[in-house]
Amino acid sequence: MKKVVVIRHGQSVWNLENRFTGWTDVPLSEQGIQEAHLAGQKIKEAHLQFDEVYTSVLQRAIRTAHIVMEEIGQLWVPEYKSWRLNERHYGALQGLNKQDTADKYGEEQVTLWRRSYDVLPPLLEPGDERSASLDPKYQHLDPHAIPRGESLQTTLVRTLPFWQDHIAPKLLNNETILIVAHGNSLRSIAMHLEGLTEEQILELEIPTGQPLVYELNDDLSFHSKYYLS
Numbered sequence: 358m359k360k361v362v363v364i365r366h367g368q369s370v371w372n373l374e375n376r377f378t379g380w381t382d383v384p385l386s387e388q389g390i391q392e393a394h395l396a397g398q399k400i401k402e403a404h405l406q407f408d409e410v411y412t413s414v415l416q417r418a419i420r421t422a423h424i425v426m427e428e429i430g431q432l433w434v435p436e437y438k439s440w441r442l443n444e445r446h447y448g449a450l451q452g453l454n455k456q457d458t459a460d461k462y463g464e465e466q467v468t469l470w471r472r473s474y475d476v477l478p479p480l481l482e483p484g485d486e487r488s489a490s491l492d493p494k495y496q497h498l499d500p501h502a503i504p505r506g507e508s509l510q511t512t513l514v515r516t517l518p519f520w521q522d523h524i525a526p527k528l529l530n531n532e533t534i535l536i537v538a539h540g541n542s543l544r545s546i547a548m549h550l551e552g553l554t555e556e557q558i559l560e561l562e563i564p565t566g567q568p569l570v571y572e573l574n575d576d577l578s579f580h581s582k583y584y585l586s
């Protein structure tokens with residue numbers, strides 16, 4: 358059975374403050390650091406040995422991966438970072454408090470922005486100081502590839518090629534892979550792996566810091582999934 362373990366980063370300081378985060382590069386909270394240690398302990402108990410680790414380029418995912426790898430004594434395992442695993446870009450919502458936004462626009466609208474498949478958040482205006490185009494992390498990218506806001510659908514358009522080009526070939530080669538990423542970038546990958554419909558994906562929530570094991574058949578079709586406890 359092919360195996361890929363996915364972990365949503367531990368709680369970040371903006372998760373704690375209930376703020377829309379997206380591509381904003383905020384650190385883990387104290388609780389998030391603890392969650393990452395616990396995730397590592399669970400993986401250690403499951404005796405999993407990884408061949409490669411993949412993260413986004415955001416520090417909350419990278420730190421979580423490092424804490425996990427240290428906890429399991431596998432810091433030496435090759436690690437790859439890609440913007441394609443970044444959280445869904447939350448556009449002009451980034452930085453706003455989620456409850457304040459629900460009070461202003463209504464719970465229904467905020468649920469659509471947060472969980473629907475194809476509804477875009479309000480986009481960042483060109484030149485907005487929050488734009489990722491000002492961040493050196495993204496300077497190698499075609500400026501047109503840098504989003505001003507993404508739906509789950511447009512997130513999938515950039516996570517899926519990464520899955521297909523980098524992760525799927527490793528799994529086909531029987532390597533065991535760890536991906537440490539984000540709630541919505543992982544939801545987009547889960548949608549592909551589990552063959553979820555646009556309605557089913559609305560219901561899928563991925564908690565912070567919980568190692569989720571996907572077992573896949575030889576052709577990488579979905580077999581089963583379970584959280585390590």
Ligand SMILES: O=C(O)[C@@H](CO)OP(=O)(O)O
Pocket residue numbers: 372376377378379380444445447471540541
């Ligand atoms: O703010 C965000 O970027 C994400 C993940 O924390 O939040 P949501 O749960 O709204 O997708």
